[in-house]
Amino acid sequence: MMDTASMSKQPTFVAPINNGLLGASRNVWESTLAAFLLPLMAILFFGGCSNSVGETSRVYKLTDERGRTVTFPSDYRGRKLVVSYIYTHCPDVCIVTTTGLEKARKQLAKSDDVTFVSITLDPRRDDTTALRQYAELRGIDTKNWHFLTGPESTVDSLLDEMSLVRRRSFIEQSQTGGELYFIDHDDPVVLWDRKGEIRARFKGTELNPDDVSQAINELP
Amino acid sequence: MNYRNRQGWSLRLGLPLLALLAACAAPEQPQLHPTGGIRITGMWGTPGIAGRVSAAYGTITNHGTEPDSLVAISSPAAPLIEVHQMVEQDGMLRMRGMKLPVAIAPGDSLAMAPGGTHLMLMELHQSLKLGDSITLHLSFAHAGKQEVRFQIGNEQNRPQN
């Protein structure tokens, strides 16, 4: 699995290799290197950079709200998947999204082949316990709705790959002397089919539950 | 006398009369301060984890004839409460703090709803789950300190108070 470091170094890594390939003189070592690196570059470039919001070509080891290991997204292949992004210090936006999705879920004609996945935008503070409480306080049945977190670097590279814009902001001094921060973020909700193809996108805060449940119902 | 004037008359006479009646009928209710016409309605709050946050929504209307302003907010539920506004900027939803006092002109309202303005309860003393109740104290420059007690619910199933 690629880590964040190799992703962020990618631009400086790609440029000199391209020059080498286009150059007229080339020794054996260079050809070998090229033969090895070209496919790797292609994977990195097309897999990592050209994706639009919600697609992923890599897998991420995450943990759900019960502490179970989840390999995202491969563990969900074969199921309809509804992916959203939240964090438990989010007072308003994430709750509008979560509440809308819960309503959509209750309207589904058949719900046992659909999994809802909410990925944290704040892996630093959102541990398994926080995510479980988030679900429990809202009365969300987590049988087919998983709240995922993981090591900061893993979650961050997943969010980066999903092109999810976010920024830490609104930092307050907490009563206990610590730092209380919030995260500005985009609010996409993405529907994947059983093969992992993206079939629909919604804006979480403007989400119409009827549209979401209909889109899920219509998927084979 | 046209319709508008008649309505004006009835409003001018009716409101103080109503206020008097209300004051007589419910003397224990602190909501109607003699110098203020602040009314707080439809309050509800969202679930929140202890140590984390919860949002409260509702409408604060100034039914009086003088400008008023929200000057302070407190609650036994949380040590830190602010008025926040959600704004969309650079493709992200941002939360922006509104400084107190927040002025409410006569006839105007401060409407708080998901995706717009909210009262933000931070560092909750206890977790708040669906069906729980909390108390807020809202202090106004003219209408004084008002107490509201309301339920924790969700957007689709707003508790009535």
Ligand SMILES: [Cu+2]
């Ligand atoms: Cu807020």
